[in-house]
Amino acid sequence: MEDSIRELWLSTGLANFRLGQILMMLVGGTLLFLAIRKKFEPLLLVPIGFGAILSNIPIAAMAGPEGLLGYVYAVGIETGVFPLLIFLGVGALTDFGALIANPKTILLGAAAQFGIFTTMIGALLLNAVPGFDFTLADAASIGIIGGADGPTAIFLATRLAPELLGAIAVAAYSYMALVPIIQPPIMRLLTTKKERAVVMQQMRPVSKLERILFPLTVLIVTALLLPTAVPLIGMLTFGNLLRECGVVERLNKAAQNEIINIVTIFLGLAVGSKLSADQFLRVETLGILVLGAIAFGIGTAAGVLMGKIMCWATGGKVNPLIGAAGVSAVPMAARVVNKVGQETDENNFLLMHAMGPNVAGVIGSAVAAGVLLALLGP
Amino acid sequence: MEDSIRELWLSTGLANFRLGQILMMLVGGTLLFLAIRKKFEPLLLVPIGFGAILSNIPIAAMAGPEGLLGYVYAVGIETGVFPLLIFLGVGALTDFGALIANPKTILLGAAAQFGIFTTMIGALLLNAVPGFDFTLADAASIGIIGGADGPTAIFLATRLAPELLGAIAVAAYSYMALVPIIQPPIMRLLTTKKERAVVMQQMRPVSKLERILFPLTVLIVTALLLPTAVPLIGMLTFGNLLRECGVVERLNKAAQNEIINIVTIFLGLAVGSKLSADQFLRVETLGILVLGAIAFGIGTAAGVLMGKIMCWATGGKVNPLIGAAGVSAVPMAARVVNKVGQETDENNFLLMHAMGPNVAGVIGSAVAAGVLLALLGP
Amino acid sequence: MEDSIRELWLSTGLANFRLGQILMMLVGGTLLFLAIRKKFEPLLLVPIGFGAILSNIPIAAMAGPEGLLGYVYAVGIETGVFPLLIFLGVGALTDFGALIANPKTILLGAAAQFGIFTTMIGALLLNAVPGFDFTLADAASIGIIGGADGPTAIFLATRLAPELLGAIAVAAYSYMALVPIIQPPIMRLLTTKKERAVVMQQMRPVSKLERILFPLTVLIVTALLLPTAVPLIGMLTFGNLLRECGVVERLNKAAQNEIINIVTIFLGLAVGSKLSADQFLRVETLGILVLGAIAFGIGTAAGVLMGKIMCWATGGKVNPLIGAAGVSAVPMAARVVNKVGQETDENNFLLMHAMGPNVAGVIGSAVAAGVLLALLGP
Amino acid sequence: MAELLEAGLIVTLVGLTVVFVMLTVLIFVIGTMSRLSRIIDVVVTAAPPASTARPATALRRADDDELAGVIGAAIAAHRRKR
Amino acid sequence: MAELLEAGLIVTLVGLTVVFVMLTVLIFVIGTMSRLSRIIDVVVTAAPPASTARPATALRRADDDELAGVIGAAIAAHRRKR
Amino acid sequence: MAELLEAGLIVTLVGLTVVFVMLTVLIFVIGTMSRLSRIIDVVVTAAPPASTARPATALRRADDDELAGVIGAAIAAHRRKR
Ligand code: NA
Numbered sequence A, B, C: 001m002e003d004s005i006r007e008l009w010l011s012t013g014l015a016n017f018r019l020g021q022i023l024m025m026l027v028g029g030t031l032l033f034l035a036i037r038k039k040f041e042p043l044l045l046v047p048i049g050f051g052a053i054l055s056n057i058p059i060a061a062m063a064g065p066e067g068l069l070g071y072v073y074a075v076g077i078e079t080g081v082f083p084l085l086i087f088l089g090v091g092a093l094t095d096f097g098a099l100i101a102n103p104k105t106i107l108l109g110a111a112a113q114f115g116i117f118t119t120m121i122g123a124l125l126l127n128a129v130p131g132f133d134f135t136l137a138d139a140a141s142i143g144i145i146g147g148a149d150g151p152t153a154i155f156l157a158t159r160l161a162p163e164l165l166g167a168i169a170v171a172a173y174s175y176m177a178l179v180p181i182i183q184p185p186i187m188r189l190l191t192t193k194k195e196r197a198v199v200m201q202q203m204r205p206v207s208k209l210e211r212i213l214f215p216l217t218v219l220i221v222t223a224l225l226l227p228t229a230v231p232l233i234g235m236l237t238f239g240n241l242l243r244e245c246g247v248v249e250r251l252n253k254a255a256q257n258e259i260i261n262i263v264t265i266f267l268g269l270a271v272g273s274k275l276s277a278d279q280f281l282r283v284e285t286l287g288i289l290v291l292g293a294i295a296f297g298i299g300t301a302a303g304v305l306m307g308k309i310m311c312w313a314t315g316g317k318v319n320p321l322i323g324a325a326g327v328s329a330v331p332m333a334a335r336v337v338n339k340v341g342q343e344t345d346e347n348n349f350l351l352m353h354a355m356g357p358n359v360a361g362v363i364g365s366a367v368a369a370g371v372l373l374a375l376l377g378p
Numbered sequence D, E, F: 001m002a003e004l005l006e007a008g009l010i011v012t013l014v015g016l017t018v019v020f021v022m023l024t025v026l027i028f029v030i031g032t033m034s035r036l037s038r039i040i041d042v043v044v045t046a047a048p049p050a051s052t053a054r055p056a057t058a059l060r061r062a063d064d065d066e067l068a069g070v071i072g073a074a075i076a077a078h079r080r081k082r
């Protein structure tokens, strides 16, 4: 009897909670608050936040090798399968028409990747501060936050710096939600009122054949130049082909709905299960959060500056604001561009023009991830 | 040639069927009959019945380590993943409003768990009869049938008494279907006409914030007091948060439909694959069936008696009938309460009031399973 | 720096592509062209074609043991799980009413399996040509192409001749798409105008009980006579029971949509990943393609000839054309029958009558696969 | 190769026989099943409906029309009383 | 067997106690939660809305009404200019 | 640390170069693809439709409008005859 009670007491949370776990549950709760109340990327942050709470409950061991979250992590994240399936769904959900109509805007998606690499250097410089000891692979994984693409960040971090995955994923999705706050001041600072008022030409229509050939074209170029980016780009273009080919609506629907929804739930829980006290409650996490914000800022600035160059080179046909959409964070960043543009001229609708660099940014980050994998990967 | 024919004959069912397999296929057929003709929990009993037939066909070895059902069992049941995913879906499908509006009814959900523990004692007493030799873990798994919650029963039985899983799952779902037959006589026996006529006060509305905080509250209490119940309660509350938070409709829909439907098919088949002759055609199965019926009866009685106590304590504001809904079997048991109430006063609608103890019973059984896991688990 | 550039160059596709991979990517592109432009079974050939392209990109190793397609192949194809789940969906999608109303048409589904076995002999005879060296198991797997049933072909080939899987699956789906071109000349050649003009009696209605008992009947007969066909027939009949029993609409919908759609995407990718140069670019593939066409032709002819026998035996009540539908390729072959019939008498609607042999052909091929597994399986 | 071909012919012979035997058996069994089910339908339709148990479907919680109906009636009843 | 039964009785006693303790605690905690949330609702409704961040939902790309609206407006504006 | 930083700068240089080279190549290839597809569209539209094969989609059994149409016509025809 006494033994039973003792055993039971020892199996309560009260007898086993450590401070770190309680703090991490508060972190999880904060993520839920941001997701539900502030609408910060709720589709990801609700599962991530709940996963953080679940995995920090003592005794339950839900993130352990025999726990549900542990299984999901092993099957879906360690293998890289879940981020790739998300990319399949993103491909099926994305309309690349604006990019096909105006391929030059791809350059804006390239420029925004500056944020990734400068942040990587920033992470290495932070090693000068005592308490920081990032490897090159760690630094690259932190930099990828600036790609503003959750699945890409998770895919790369799992391969290069799995112990930082939790912090990186949280930073990536949080900052994606903060795009409407981070970007506008930078955009206003770097452009003149005249530039912001540039009205762009209407886009040409894109034929069905172009839409079908586009994913294959992107895949072939990637295959020839950077095969390490093929898993990400391959799934993105496969999803897009399912969308555009017009003969497999059943599969297109499955990729856009069932697959991406189911995978999002489990991806989120599994990422949340990596938010453990010993890996998250360290000064490095603070560094990652600061560097992530910098990455977004630099990416935005680089995009806008490239926009200014294109504005000058085309004799004022490109509104530099659309460069800010090159960080991706689809379709948030493109909406921010539209909004900032309307501050100057409320009849100037930049949204469609911003969609080109916006989706180019997805490809750009995947390419950057491919380079980093090629140079630093296992 | 002769060899080929001989080989072929030896690979027919005719040459290999054993009596036990034929009997088990009849058991499977009976389950299909009950499910399709009598509408006994068809969503589970159709797959379970068909799984029983498939797994008892000789040579095909579908329940073997390289057969489809064998794979599904290993991946989904042995790991505990499938019952937990069902709970995720149940959480997304369940409206806990009645319980939040009237939390005292949780006590009725607690009382109904009496059935679990007294049945456990009953199983141990049955050991006095020759042919029975239940361990304490076996007895606990049998008792959980009284929880009237399929996934909870499967989750616990897989952990404590995997060899009894088939019989326990069949008993649990069969008796859940028999709730409208088992409960009313007990309810009438234990209550006076005056008690059955008690009209309850209309419930207060429940705010959105309460609905959002409810799953988190339940999870935190469980984490503090009984972490071994966290897998079940955690998934239930996660599903409920997806439902109530209002910002992740995509994921809510996936949990309510795709995930629970797909998992139900495979869970049923895999549970059915454990209905093998050597494990099911024994006197112990008879014992399990008898004890399961007793468990339901005692649970109902305990719920009603606790209802009477609450009726007396509140000065007649609680209709004792709603205690019967505490066994869970959502929403069947609540409907039975409503029906029995209307026998006395046909304008007395108890359904909403019975939903409180009804969903509390789900939590109650999961808590009971957690205690049993803490005390008897591996 | 130089090292980095060198490393990067060595990791480009340009530095690593081999001729065979380029040719296989062209094969993949051809499949996509046939699927999208010519509408050849696009639901399968789009994923197979894309899978072929992805798996032949050097360095990316997507079909390798740690690549996405490699994982999918190991989990879904090697285990046989995916073809079985497709059969579950096909069962839920198929109306066996015509076959129940007129069970004699099953004979037409039996006759069409001639194609399987004669093609097997053809494959063995081809061994006389230098460069060919088919084993009996290889030959059987090639013959099954004549079954005109993709999942059956994939299931059998995975078990008997996994190295031929890619070519066999491609042939099976391509020829299924070519049914409207391959069959009509054979049908016209073997029948007289008078035979083609036979008008068949209206079918009797089929009761709900018959529809429910049908899948169970087929399963029991298979269990008694040919258990090696139970995995395929078992899943087909389970799906059909979900469809017909009327009490599990949720599960029926899941089998007809979510499950089959999701599995089709991954099955196609995984099959495509077996289209590697060293396995596909050999003279044997040419042989398989030629033999596959022959198999379809012989199956069609045997079906029509059996139709003629039935026409004669019933005193002209059976239109021999419907025998051609016995190859399965549901519902294409039945439509072809209807069309060819209308060439003679445009008011003669044979479609419903052809559905009987058409769905019987699915059962027939699964039975043939079961025999081959029993005689040649591991 | 002759050996292989012989084996192939045996497989063909045995295989086709099994396919035809099994599908022929199926024809008769399906016919019997149909006749049986017509008898059952007649017997059952004549007899009073055997099933008194109410449908029990644990998963239909969300889209449950009956539940909605009863709730609606309960609310209406309550309002009338006030 | 007496030993097993004794163990069973202990499990019953401890088990039922835990179930009741935990569910009773839950009653009080849920009550507190409800009161708290009413206070929060009052405070928040009184105060100006704290959230200025726009909704951010990366997955809603396809069925995005707002996007469609803006696009529609943009097209209309363009046509007017021509 | 200087070494690590140097490695980082190399990665940055190489990385940004690759990103820009690849995306620039993509600009040109997409442009070419667009021009090509306009030519194909013109050629194909001018020529008679090459595809004579009928759509073949094994999975569309359930929601098959055409099938339903043919069945409907067949039933109608039968009724007329009676
Ligand atoms: Na990006």
Ligand code: NA
Pocket (backbone or CB within 6 Å): B146, B147, B148, B149, B326, B327, B328, B329, B361, B362, B363, B364, B365, B366
């Ligand atoms: Na319960």
Ligand code: NA
Pocket (backbone or CB within 6 Å): C146, C147, C148, C149, C326, C327, C328, C329, C361, C362, C363, C364, C365, C366
């Ligand atoms: Na066939």
